[in-house]
Amino acid sequence: MSTYAQKKGVGAVLWDYLTTVDHKKIAILYLIAGGFFFVLGGLEAMVIRIQLAIPDNNFVSAGFYNEVLTMHGTTMIFLAAMPILLGFMNAVMPLQIGARDVAFPFLNALGFWLFLFGGLFLNLSWFLGGAPDAGWTSYASLSLASEGHGIDFYALGLQISGFGTLIGGINFLVTIINMRAPGMTYMRMPLFTWTTFVASALILFAFPPLTVGIFFLTFDRLFGANFFDPTMGGNTVIWEHLFWIFGHPEVYILILPAFGIFSEIISTFSRKRLFGYSSMVFATVLIGFLGFMVWAHHMFTTGLGPIANSIFAVATMAIAVPTGIKIFNWLFTMWGGSIRFTTPMLYAVSFVPSFLLGGVTGVMLAVAAADYQYHDTYFVVAHFHYVIVGGVVLAILAATHFYWPKMFGTMLNEFLGKITFWLFLIGFHLTFFIQHFLGLMGMPRRIFTFLPNQGLEVGNVVSTVGAFFMAIAVIILLINIVITSVKNVKVGNDPWGDGRSLEWAIASPPPFYNFKQLPLVRGLDPYWIEKMEGKKEMTPAEPLGDIHMPNNSFIPFMISLGLFIAAFGAMYRLDYSWGLPVLILGLLVTLLSMFTRSIKDDHGFHIHKEDLIDEDKGRKA
């Protein structure tokens, strides 16, 4: 069974990845798939910026533009940012808590394949009659009026990938609660693990409302229900509530792991423990909690009345307090530290002021009465790109450089990394800062063109130039990845030299069982504690023994494939006679796969003590 360290053919590698339940390999799958969708969403962004470079432009048509803007938002949120973060969580979190894998490795694989098939389904809309065109928010009156199957692709695709995310979130929660190494108490967990924990709890509570909303939408469009049809007693504002009860926590699902990544990087490259660790944890939990109390600030102009608007305005402002605590804690972690400006640290340092700008415009948006002006303008576009690009995307780029050696055993080129960083940072501010003013000068969001002589020309052309900087930066990153992979210079356990948490105490990449012996954790930053006492590795918490590992399985792939097939059947049921049989066939594939999983005993396998000792000798020789 333990075929690691042997050279394998392409087919064998492919099969290995199709059936893997190893959290580290699933992490790589998430990164590849998420990275692919990130590039796709980036291309869509470039189409948007080229179209808006000059007034009255004809680069794309109005209808196509709406498809592009919808897919840009949907892809970036659901198929790029979240999967890439889930990838890093998978790669790093089990190592940080000293676990051999996640609690449910099978579910972990299932979560990935559901996400991938959902994402593929959604993107196939481009080739099958047109993509969804009602914005990533897909407000009900417009999404019900939208012709063709675009919105059906949106609803079914997100439903499938949403199941995957929900499964992933539950899995991480159970893992963190149950699988921490001896001595790894909650208040010794690294911040990235903490933010993974809170983000997973948010997934658990935020995704069901989305599931319900999309279920209603699907049934309205495909099965003749009237949940959102006001003439039949339905109500479109319900969709807005359901969407934003999910949608607002969603932005914290994205930003909290980003906070975690930056906390790790800042502490590592300042060679200092995180300043105010317990208040950082408290702030994370508080942000997660308040994240559910503020959804209606996306609906200030919907007409909920002054009482609701005031309550949600004040609740929204309250979130600024824990976020402010975090900003100051990061600054004071660096204060008195010994800062080394590696590529990940450059991202982390630039994140603080960039995200601050997004944060302060967030408070401005919370001022309900003034939000009537900001709402649905480029001011909002600027704000959420400042928090998502200035927070989440910078974190993803930082984590890519920071954890690359841990995941692949080789370092990305620092020189190219810094070029990517500067181009991206400059491009980012160039693109989005000016958009605040475009919005205030009267430019609504989601417009496919603007007319000349309304004072909007200069801002838009500047913004487009900035977007090209970001595109070039991403291309250089891709070149960097290729060069690094070809050279493949191997590195040791702690390539940055300043690692503090458990993942840096084991080989890069770690063996498939992670820890030969579970480590004994003696405090926050356990590896740093050992290093300061002159030790090279962790003290084991158990004697060397057999390790129980799960078997690979193809069933997650089949379960997801079944839903993918069923979605086509559901969508084309009314158009073609083969629709209904295909729907049933797809569901059968899924249910039979689940049935197989249930009745087939799979006890996994054991790595024997002797093999582990042999391997040790082999490595030393």
Place this chain on the structure above:
Amino acid sequence: MKRLGKWRLLPLIAVIALLAGCGEPFLSALQPAGEVAQMQYDLMVLSTLIMVGVIAIVTVIFIVVMVRFRRKSKDEIPKQVEGSHTLEILWTVIPILLLLVLAVPTVSATFKLADVSSMEKKNEDGKSDALVVNVRANLYWWEFEYPNEEIVTSQDLVVPTGEKVYFNLKASDVKHSFWIPPVGGKMDTNTDNVNKFWLEFDPAKADEAGGIFYGKCAELCGPSHALMDFKVKALPRAEFDQWIADMQSVTEPVQAETADAQAGQEIFNNSCIGCHAVTPANTTPEQARMGPNLTDFGNRTLVAGILEHNEENIKNWLKDPESVKPGNKMTGKYNLSDEEIDAVTQYLMGLKVQE
């Protein structure tokens, strides 16, 4: 130290300078032209000032950190500090106080802007003393009904300056949002319910903007969302009353004068009148008002909300509406030759309630 003080003020001044006078007076929310926009602008300035203060503090700490705490030698190990209760309390309490400063005017303004009690007060005739406009948003045009005056117009909203104008807002197909940036924030036009709010148009600022403000749809509503513009003619009360009276005097379709226009009127009555009324009375039910009311079409500021108002553009718009506003509901509803369109154009240009 004095120098530092001045430098700290610089971003403050810069922000106010940037905020004031940005954009065009007929479109920019940064050049408020009415009570509502002014209230919102003041809140913007207040929140910006507080936030610039926060940014300044963070920037100072940030620069000190970047300059002072670079790694000097490979072996240096800084002191591992756990935290500081004093500092942590400080940066929890101060933001709370700052937010209170912001929250109080926010709540107060939110309630002021939602106060539409005057439009609910009815006099003996069952009408309100305040001016009320019913806004109905459609794919991709706007209808403005004056229920007290019992008239309907489209695309060009006509309002008096210097008084509160109350709005009932709704949509007849999909959700839109009603926004006149220089005059006040937006309010959604829902398909489920009627939203209400008020605006006030400042006479002096209206003059500055040339008497016309630009209005926009602010909620994605389909392909031509970007083109769903309308215009606001803000007139002194007397001129407004005159316009109302002139509108009300049109009870029968006005007969065209020239031969060309008369031919056009005939074609119009055969092909267009099913959707477009040329009398302003609001007696027909909403469902029957399927296209913009054209009673005062000759005085429109723009064709289809976006093109300069001239014969050439009217002809282009009528010949191929799809190329002007993709996804509009007029495409394919009629079949007219070029000559017939020329005649209809002549007729439409003559539809004016005022010279």
